Amino acid sequence: MLADMKGMNEECGVFGIWGHDKAAELTYYGLHSMQHRGQEGAGVVVSDGRELNVHKGLGLVNDVFKQAKFSEFSGDKAVGHVRYSTQGGKTHENVQPLVFRSQTEGMALAHNGNIINADKLRGQLEDQGSILQTSSDTEVLAHLIKRDGMAINETSITAALNRITGAYAFLILTEDKMYAALDPSGVRPLSIGRLGSAYVMASETCAFDQIGATFEREVLPGELITISDDGITSTRFAMRGQRKMCAMEYVYLSRPDSDVNEVNVHAARKRMGMELAKEAPVDADMVIGVPDSSISAAIGYAEASGLPYEMGIIKNRYIGRTFIQPSQELREQGVKLKLAPVRGIVAGKRIVMIDDSVVRGTTSKRIVHMLKQAGASEVHVRIASPPIQYPCYYGIDMSTRDELVAANHSVGDIGKMIGADSIEYLSVIGLKEAIVKDKTIHQGICTACMTGNYPITEDREQQVVYRD
Numbered sequence: 001m002l003a004d005m006k007g008m009n010e011e012c013g014v015f016g017i018w019g020h021d022k023a024a025e026l027t028y029y030g031l032h033s034m035q036h037r038g039q040e041g042a043g044v045v046v047s048d049g050r051e052l053n054v055h056k057g058l059g060l061v062n063d064v065f066k067q068a069k070f071s072e073f074s075g076d077k078a079v080g081h082v083r084y085s086t087q088g089g090k091t092h093e094n095v096q097p098l099v100f101r102s103q104t105e106g107m108a109l110a111h112n113g114n115i116i117n118a119d120k121l122r123g124q125l126e127d128q129g130s131i132l133q134t135s136s137d138t139e140v141l142a143h144l145i146k147r148d149g150m151a152i153n154e155t156s157i158t159a160a161l162n163r164i165t166g167a168y169a170f171l172i173l174t175e176d177k178m179y180a181a182l183d184p185s186g187v188r189p190l191s192i193g194r195l196g197s198a199y200v201m202a203s204e205t206c207a208f209d210q211i212g213a214t215f216e217r218e219v220l221p222g223e224l225i226t227i228s229d230d231g232i233t234s235t236r237f238a239m240r241g242q243r244k245m246c247a248m249e250y251v252y253l254s255r256p257d258s259d260v261n262e263v264n265v266h267a268a269r270k271r272m273g274m275e276l277a278k279e280a281p282v283d284a285d286m287v288i289g290v291p292d293s294s295i296s297a298a299i300g301y302a303e304a305s306g307l308p309y310e311m312g313i314i315k316n317r318y319i320g321r322t323f324i325q326p327s328q329e330l331r332e333q334g335v336k337l338k339l340a341p342v343r344g345i346v347a348g349k350r351i352v353m354i355d356d357s358v359v360r361g362t363t364s365k366r367i368v369h370m371l372k373q374a375g376a377s378e379v380h381v382r383i384a385s386p387p388i389q390y391p392c393y394y395g396i397d398m399s400t401r402d403e404l405v406a407a408n409h410s411v412g413d414i415g416k417m418i419g420a421d422s423i424e425y426l427s428v429i430g431l432k433e434a435i436v437k438d439k440t441i442h443q444g445i446c447t448a449c450m451t452g453n454y455p456i457t458e459d460r461e462q463q464v465v466y467r468d
Contacts, residue, residue, distance in 0.1 A: 012096070012112040012395070013037035013203040014190070016079040016171045018178050018227045020198035024073035026211045027080040030202055032061045033210035036255060037112075037203060038084035041095035045108035047175050048075035052106045056081075056095045076198075079173040081110040084397060094136045097173070100146070105174055107145070107152050111138040112203050113168035113188045113395035117458050121163065141170065154226060157181065158237040161224070165458055167246070167394030169219070171201055178227040185455055186221030186243040187394050187446055189260045192232075199227050204258040218261060244446040244455040248396060250435050251385045252293050252356050261444070263435060266296045271434035272384040272426055273300025273354060280424030281305060282380045284350040288312030290367060291339070297384035298354035305352075312346045312353075313339055313367070339367060347375030357385050358414065361405035365418040372419065381420040386428045386450040387411070394446070394456065 013034035017023050027044045042064045043056025053073055057064040061082060081096035097108040115121070118137035121144070125132065130143050144160035145152055152174050161170075167187035172179040180201050182190050193200035195213040202208060205215050219225060222238040245261045246253070256266035276297065287307045289298025292315065302309035316338050351371060358364050368379050387406030401407045405414055415423035426434075432445055448454045 012084055013082045013207075014079070014110040014112050014169060014171045014201070015081070015203070015207055016077075016110070016173065016178055016180065016201040017195070018077045018199045019229075020195060021076050022070075023076050023078035024070045026195070026200075027078040028061065028065055028068075028070070029210050030200075030207040031080045031082050033207045033255075034082055034202070034204055035061055037253070038082035041083040041092075042081065043083075043095050043097050044073070044078055044080040045097045045099060045173055046073040046075040046078040047108075047173055049077075049175055051175065052099055052101070052108055052173065054097070054099050054108065056092075056097070058092055058095060077173065077178060079108055079110050079171045079178070093134045096136070096138060097171075098134065098136065098138055098142065100142045102146065105152055107142065108173040109138055109142050110171040111141070111168060112190075113166060113183065114393060115140060115164050115166040115168060116393050116456070117165045120458075137166075140164070145172075152177075154179075154224060154235055158224060158235070161237050165456065167456060169203060176228060180219055180225040180227075181237065182219045182221055182223055183456075184222040184238040184241055185446075186261075187246050187456070189245070189249060189254070190219040191259075192216045192219060192225070199232060201225075204254055204260070206255045206258040209257065215259065243444045245444060246394065246396070247385070247431060247435065247445045247447050248357075248392075248449065251431075253396070256293075256296055268435045269293070269296035269356075269384065270300035270303075272431060273297035273302075274304040275430035275434045276354070276382050276384050276424075276426045277301045277304035279427060279430055280382055282352055282382070282422065284352045284378065284380055286310045286312065286345075286349055287352045287354060288346070289354045290356075291315035294354050294356045294384065297356060301352065301354050301382065301384075307352065310342075310345050312342055312351060312371070314342060315339055339370070341370050341374035341376075343374040346371055348377055350378040350380070351376050352380050352382055353420075354382050354384060356383070357388055358383055358405060358418075359388055360403055361414060361418055364420075368419045378421045379419075381415065381418065381423040383423070383425040385426055385431055386447070387425050388449050390449050390452045392449045393454065394448070396449070 015030035024046045041058045042061045045052050045054045079097050097110040099108045115137040118140050121140045125143050132139050145156050150156040168183045169188040169190035170181045193208040193213040193215050200213045222240040224235050224237045226233045249260045250268045254265045258265050287302040287309050289295040371379050389407040
């Protein structure tokens with residue numbers, strides 16, 4: 001639900017293309033389709049086979065590239081990035097792709113996720129004489145790759161990847177090759193597509209649709225992809241464990257028209273709503289959803305319950321994303337600017353309000369209050385995911401546990417706090433049933449923020465020990 005405007009923030013999005021004469025323009029469009037994954041900054045690096053050219057800045061994709069002259073970006077290979085910081089400050093030097101140049105070669109690095117042992121590695125690198133230019137955890141990988149003057153290739157990248165712990169999808173562009181890597185647990189999404197003879201990489205498949213590319217396959221956990229003029233090759237840099245795709249990709253983060261781990265996001269959200277209707281029915285007149293990410297679940301709830309689905313809340317499309325406001329007070333004011341009840345629909349009605357999640361609870365409280373001010377006789381809140389009780393260490397900028405309302409209050413107390421006539425959450429089992437129909441691979445979902453069972457720890461020996 002706009003994730004409490006925004007107690008939970010999207011991580012980042014990466015895009016890469018190899019072998020297309022409009023590489024820069026296509027990367028721009030790919031990033032634009034993934035704007036929801038990061039609004040702090042954006043950048044593109046293009047290679048013409050001889051050098052790396054970069055254009056990046058703070059702000060939305062359109063703002064960063066409105067003055068860009070794509071005709072000056074010669075080259076048929078590029079990587080791009082949209083950023084929401086999880087480590088590192090909101091400064092220009094932290095905007096990705098990060099570019100590093102040596103006397104012999106250069107590389108551009110784009111990263112989605114979080115390196116949880118970055119501080120330890122940073123300390124070790126500094127002790128060895130490295131001087132890091134940014135506060136981003138992504139820079140650590142670049143220094144590990146080039147340590148001891150090694151060339152940038154599968155060997156040095158594999159050695160570096162085996163030093164880091166966390167959830168990550170990396171794209172690395174040199175003058176003559178592109179590399180893609182996914183962590184051994186596969187927490188973050190990364191897919192391979194084709195556009196004619198060109199190869200395309202993206203965090204979400206909606207980027208393929210945007211540029212007319214076709215989906216080929218997912219990058220596998222622990223896999224390193226190398227793309228060059230000779231084609232595409234695959235190697236394994238780490239033992240592949242059972243995949244632990246982030247459940248919040250399905251609940252909130254990804255676009256509904258994307259397929260994540262070959263599961264359509266809209267279809268998964270609709271099934272969440274259907275499971276929720278089975279677990280938490282309510283006697284009401286209609287079902288409404290909080291725009292936008294809760295609409296699919298609301299449709300599913302209405303279908304399973306036999307209640308009509310109505311547009312009870314509308315969203316102002318011309319208001320900027322409220323979570324980028326600098327204070328909680330302004331975030332809360334942003335709720336009124338962004339969402340409005342449809343008085344003629346909700347007045348006098350008993351409403352089931354479907355939301356995707358509750359983080360702090362402040363936004364839920366304001367929406368329930370708006371609906372009742374608009375004349376709703378009852379507002380029953382149903383949440384299409386389990387309570388979020390634990391912070392995420394894998395690339396989602398989630399609130400601390402002190403700020404997570406479900407970590408500090410019972411479900412009944414939360415209902416009273418937000419003014420709902422009742423509130424119920426989807427169970428963890430119901431969530432997994434909705435995302436993955438095949439019960440034998442339920443373990444393929446990371447629910448750490450809901451259960452506290454973290455699949456990746458800073459202890460390397462426990463990195464792929466799954467506990468839920």
